[in-house]
Amino acid sequence: MNAGFIKKLHWKELLAILFLLLAIYFFRSQRHELSSLLPAIRKADRSWVWIGIFVTAVYILLQALMYVYSFSAVGGKLGLGKSAELFLKRNLLSVFLPAGGISSLAYLPENIRRTQVNKQQVHQASGIYGFVGILSVFVVGIPVVVYAMLHAAAMKDAIWGLIVISILLLAVVWMVRSMQTRGLAYRQLVKYFPRVALQVDELFSFQLAGGAFVKTVLASVCIEIAGVAHLYISMLAVGVHPSLEAACVGYIVATIFLIISPFLRGLGAIELSLAYLLTGYGFTTLEALEITLLFRLFEFWLPLIGGLLAFGLKGRNLVLRLVPPVLIFLLGLVNMFSVLTPPLSSRMHLLRAYIPGTSIHASNLLVVFSGLVLLVTATFLFRGLRSAWVVALLVSLLSAFGHISKALDYEEASLALITCIILLITAGQYRVKGNPQLMNIGIVTALATFMVVLIFGTIGFYFLNVRHFGMEFTWIQSLRHALHGFLLLEDDGLLPITRFGKEFMSVIHFLGVSAWAFLFYTIIRPYLHVTRQSNSAWEKARFYLSQYGDSAMDYFKMGADKLLFISDAYEGFIAYRIANGFAIVLEEPVCSEENKLALLQEFDQQCRKMGLKPAFYRVAEDSTYYFNLLKKKTVLIGQEAIMDLRTFTLSGKDKKSLRNGLNSLMNKGYVTTLHPAPQSAAMLAALKSVSAEWLEQYEVKEMTFSQGWFDEDMIRQQDVITVTDATNKVVAFLNIIPSYAPGECTYDLIRKRTDAPGGCMDALIIALVQHAQEKGMQYLNLGLVPMSGIIQPQNTAEKVVKFAYEKLKHFRHYKGLREFKDKYATMWTNKYLVYEHDFDLLQLPGALNKVMQP
Numbered sequence: 001m002n003a004g005f006i007k008k009l010h011w012k013e014l015l016a017i018l019f020l021l022l023a024i025y026f027f028r029s030q031r032h033e034l035s036s037l038l039p040a041i042r043k044a045d046r047s048w049v050w051i052g053i054f055v056t057a058v059y060i061l062l063q064a065l066m067y068v069y070s071f072s073a074v075g076g077k078l079g080l081g082k083s084a085e086l087f088l089k090r091n092l093l094s095v096f097l098p099a100g101g102i103s104s105l106a107y108l109p110e111n112i113r114r115t116q117v118n119k120q121q122v123h124q125a126s127g128i129y130g131f132v133g134i135l136s137v138f139v140v141g142i143p144v145v146v147y148a149m150l151h152a153a154a155m156k157d158a159i160w161g162l163i164v165i166s167i168l169l170l171a172v173v174w175m176v177r178s179m180q181t182r183g184l185a186y187r188q189l190v191k192y193f194p195r196v197a198l199q200v201d202e203l204f205s206f207q208l209a210g211g212a213f214v215k216t217v218l219a220s221v222c223i224e225i226a227g228v229a230h231l232y233i234s235m236l237a238v239g240v241h242p243s244l245e246a247a248c249v250g251y252i253v254a255t256i257f258l259i260i261s262p263f264l265r266g267l268g269a270i271e272l273s274l275a276y277l278l279t280g281y282g283f284t285t286l287e288a289l290e291i292t293l294l295f296r297l298f299e300f301w302l303p304l305i306g307g308l309l310a311f312g313l314k315g316r317n318l319v320l321r322l323v324p325p326v327l328i329f330l331l332g333l334v335n336m337f338s339v340l341t342p343p344l345s346s347r348m349h350l351l352r353a354y355i356p357g358t359s360i361h362a363s364n365l366l367v368v369f370s371g372l373v374l375l376v377t378a379t380f381l382f383r384g385l386r387s388a389w390v391v392a393l394l395v396s397l398l399s400a401f402g403h404i405s406k407a408l409d410y411e412e413a414s415l416a417l418i419t420c421i422i423l424l425i426t427a428g429q430y431r432v433k434g435n436p437q438l439m440n441i442g443i444v445t446a447l448a449t450f451m452v453v454l455i456f457g458t459i460g461f462y463f464l465n466v467r468h469f470g471m472e473f474t475w476i477q478s479l480r481h482a483l484h485g486f487l488l489l490e491d492d493g494l495l496p497i498t499r500f501g502k503e504f505m506s507v508i509h510f511l512g513v514s515a516w517a518f519l520f521y522t523i524i525r526p527y528l529h530v531t532r533q534s535n536s537a538w539e540k541a542r543f544y545l546s547q548y549g550d551s552a553m554d555y556f557k558m559g560a561d562k563l564l565f566i567s568d569a570y571e572g573f574i575a576y577r578i579a580n581g582f583a584i585v586l587e588e589p590v591c592s593e594e595n596k597l598a599l600l601q602e603f604d605q606q607c608r609k610m611g612l613k614p615a616f617y618r619v620a621e622d623s624t625y626y627f628n629l630l631k632k633k634t635v636l637i638g639q640e641a642i643m644d645l646r647t648f649t650l651s652g653k654d655k656k657s658l659r660n661g662l663n664s665l666m667n668k669g670y671v672t673t674l675h676p677a678p679q680s681a682a683m684l685a686a687l688k689s690v691s692a693e694w695l696e697q698y699e700v701k702e703m704t705f706s707q708g709w710f711d712e713d714m715i716r717q718q719d720v721i722t723v724t725d726a727t728n729k730v731v732a733f734l735n736i737i738p739s740y741a742p743g744e745c746t747y748d749l750i751r752k753r754t755d756a757p758g759g760c761m762d763a764l765i766i767a768l769v770q771h772a773q774e775k776g777m778q779y780l781n782l783g784l785v786p787m788s789g790i791i792q793p794q795n796t797a798e799k800v801v802k803f804a805y806e807k808l809k810h811f812r813h814y815k816g817l818r819e820f821k822d823k824y825a826t827m828w829t830n831k832y833l834v835y836e837h838d839f840d841l842l843q844l845p846g847a848l849n850k851v852m853q854p
Contacts, residue, residue, distance in 0.1 A: 048237035092307025136220035335371030457482025468501035549740030639789035641782035641825035669726030743778035
C-alpha cells in the first residue's frame with residue numbers, strides 16, 4: 001500500500017462510522033435489557049441522584065476554574081461566570097464538531113470577544129486548557145491502570161491507551177518548545193507555510209506563569225476525581241455494592257474513548273465499553289447498564305443541557321417574546337377546534353353529576369369567540385403591547401374555565417393554565433401602552449350596549465309568550481337570562497322552542513358579541529390616527545432647524561411625509577413616521593447637545609402613550625452614546641461617504657482614469673452645466689423624462705423618508721447640474737439640496753438615461769465639487785451606502801447584513817455604489833439603526849420599507 005493511497009483514506013470519518021456502528025450495536029444487542037431499564041432507573045435512590053447532580057455542578061465550576069487559571073497562565077483575565085459560559089458552549093459544540101474536543105476550542109462567544117482578553121491570549125489559554133485536560137488523565141490514569149493490570153487480566157490492553165496519550169503529550173510539549181525556540185518544527189512550518197510565521201510567533205510568544213499553570217493542573221485533576229465520584233455515586237444510586245476500583249478504571253477507560261473519539265464525544269462506544277467493563281467486576285448486565293446511563297447523565301447529558309441553556313440565554317429576550325404569542329395562537333386554535341369535536345359522553349355524565357342541568361356554564365359561542373380573540377391577540381403580543389398581554393391573560397383564564405365547564409376538557413384547560421403561567425413570567429416583556437382615549441371610548445360603548453341589552457332582554461323575556469320557551473318569566477328571571485345571554489354563557493334551563501325564540505336569543509348573543517368585540521378592538525388597538533401638526537408647529541421646527549441643524553439629513557426632516565414631535569420643555573423636535581406599530585425617527589433630535597438625552601426620554605414617554613415603539617434610522621456613531629444610556633440596541637446598517645473638498649484635485653496619477661473619462665465625454669459632445677434656481681418648465685419636463693427612464697431602467701419606485709423623490713415644486717427651487725449631449729438633450733442630472741452641517745454640500749437625486757455614458761455620473765460629481773469649492777465649502781456628503789462597511793460584525797444582525805451584502809445577488813448593486821463613491825470619499829462614517837428589543841429586528845425591515853414609500 002503506497003503513501004498516496006494512505007493519505008486518501010479518511011481516517012477520522014472511518015473512525016466516526018466505527019463509533020456510530022458501535023452505538024447501534026450496543027443499543028440493538030441490549031434492547032431486551034433496555035426495555036426493563038427505565039423502571040429500574042425510576043427505582044434509583046433519589047438522594048444519591050441529587051448528590052450526583054450536585055457533583056455535576058461542581059464539575060462545571062471546576063471546568064470554569066480551569067479556564068480562569070489557563071488565561072492567568074498567559075497573562076489574561078477571564079471571570080468565573082464567562083469561563084463557565086465558555087466551557088458550556090464549547091462542550092455543546094464539541095458533541096457535533098469533528099474532533100470536537102479539539103476543534104471546539106476555536107469557538108469564542110461574542111461577549112468574551114468584547115472583553116480585554118486579546119485573540120492571542122484566547123488561543124494560548126485554550127491550548128493550555130486542552131493540554132492540561134489530557135495531562136490530568138495521564139496523571140490520574142497511570143496509577144489506576146497499573147493497579148488494575150495487576151488485579152485484572154482483562155485490563156492489560158488498557159496500557160496501549162495510556163501509551164498513546166503519553167506520546168501525544170510528549171509531541172505537544174516538543175512542538176510548543178520548538179515553536180518558542182524556533183526549532184525543527186518551527187523551521188519546517190515556516191518552510192512550507194511562510195505566511196503563517198507571524199501568526200505562529202504571536203501565538204507562542206508568551207511567558208507561562210508557573211503558579212497559574214499548576215492551579216490549572218490541580219483543577220483538572222479535581223475534575224477527574226469528580227468523574228470517578230460520578231461513577232461511584234451511580235453505583236450507590238442503583239443500590240449495588242460499590243467498587244472504587246471499578247469506578248476509577250471505568251472512568252479512565254471512558255475518558256480515553258472520549259479523547260480519541262472523532263465525533264459525538266464517544267456516544268455509543270463509551271456506553272458499550274463501560275457496560276462491558278462493569279460486568280467484568282461482577283455487576284449484572286442490567287446493573288451495568290443502569291450505572292452506565294446514570295453516569296452518562298451526570299457527565300454528558302446534564303452539561304449538554306447546560307450548554308443549550310447557555311446558548312438560549314443569549315437570546316432569552318427573543319425567546320420570551322416568541323413563546324407567549326405562539327402559545328396564545330395555539331390556544332386560540334384549540335378553542336375553535338374543541339367546539340367542532342363532540343364531547344366525551346363519560347365526561348358529560350361526570351360533569352352533570354357535579355353541575356346541575358340548570359346551572360350556567362360556558363357556551364360553545366363563548367369558547368369560539370375567545371378563540372378568535374386569542375388568534376388576533378397573538379399578533380399584537382408580537383408588538384409588545386401591554387393591553388394585548390392583559391387581554392391574553394384574561395381570555396386564557398376564561399378559556400380554562402370554559403373548557404372545564406363546557407365538557408370537562410382538562411387537556412385544553414391545562415394548556416390554557418400553562419399559557420397563563422408563561423404570560424405571568426414574561427409580563428416584563430410587554431411595556432408598550434395602549435391608547436387610553438380609545439380604551440375609554442370602548443368601555444363607555446360596551447357599558448352602554450350592556451345597559452341596552454339588559455333593558456331590551458329583560459323586557460323581552462318578561463313579555464314573551466309562554467309558547468316560545470315553554471315557561472313564564474318573572475322580572476328576576478328575565479334579568480338573569482338577559483345577563484347570561486350578553487355574557488355568552490349557556491343556561492341549560494333556557495331552551496327556545498319556536499323560531500322566534502331562537503331569533504330573540506340570537507339577537508342578544510349578537511349584541512353581546514358586538515359589544516365585546518368592539519371593547520376588545522379598542523383595548524388592543526395600539527394608537528389613534530395621528531393628525532398633522534399646525535402651521536405654527538412647522539414654523540417652530542424650521543426655527544429650531546436654523547438654530548441647531550447639523551446634518552445632511554436635516555433637510556428631509558421637514559418633508560411633507562413627516563410627523564413632528566415638538567418638545568414642551570426644550571427647544572427641539574423629532575421627525576418621524578409611523579408604520580407597523582413603530583415610530584421610526586430620521587436620525588436623532590434637532591436640538592442643542594445638552595438637551596438631546598432629555599428630549600429622547602420625552603419622546604420615549606410620548607411613544608408609550610401612543611402605543612408605539614421608537615426606532616431611529618441612520619444614527620451617527622457619535623450619537624450612539626445617548627442611546628446606550630437609554631439601554632437601547634444598535635446595529636450597523638451602512639456607511640456614509642464624506643469627501644474633503646480642500647484636498648481634492650484632478651491632477652495626479654490616481655486621477656488619470658477619471659480625467660480620461662471626462663475628456664472622452666467632452667470629445668463626444670457632452671456638456672456639463674449648472675442651472676441656478678428657479679428652474680423653467682422646459683427644464684423640469686426634461687428632468688422628469690430622465691427620472692422616469694431611470695426608474696424604469698432599474699425597476700425601482702420612488703423612495704422617501706431619508707431621501708427625496710422627483711417633485712417638480714421642490715426641484716424648481718433648487719440648483720441643478722445637468723449633462724447634455726450634442727443635440728442639447730439632457731441625459732443626466734443631479735439636484736443640490738441644503739445641508740445643515742457646517743461647511744458641507746450635498747445632493748439628493750442623481751439620475752441618467754439608459755443610453756447615457758457611464759462617465760456622466762462622474763461628470764456630475766466633479767461639477768458639484770467645483771461648484772462647492774467655488775463657494776468655499778469644505779466637505780461633500782456623498783450619501784449612504786447601505787449594508788457596507790461591516791468588517792467585524794458585533795452581533796447576529798450585523799452578521800446577517802454582512803452576509804447579504806457580500807453573497808446575495810439581490811444586494812449586489814450596493815457594491816457598485818460603494819465602488820463609485822469610494823473614488824471620491826476621503827472618510828466613511830458609520831450609520832446605525834437603533835431599536836429597543838431583539839425581536840424588533842424581525843418587524844423593522846417591513847416597517848422601514850413602509851415609511852420609505854411616498
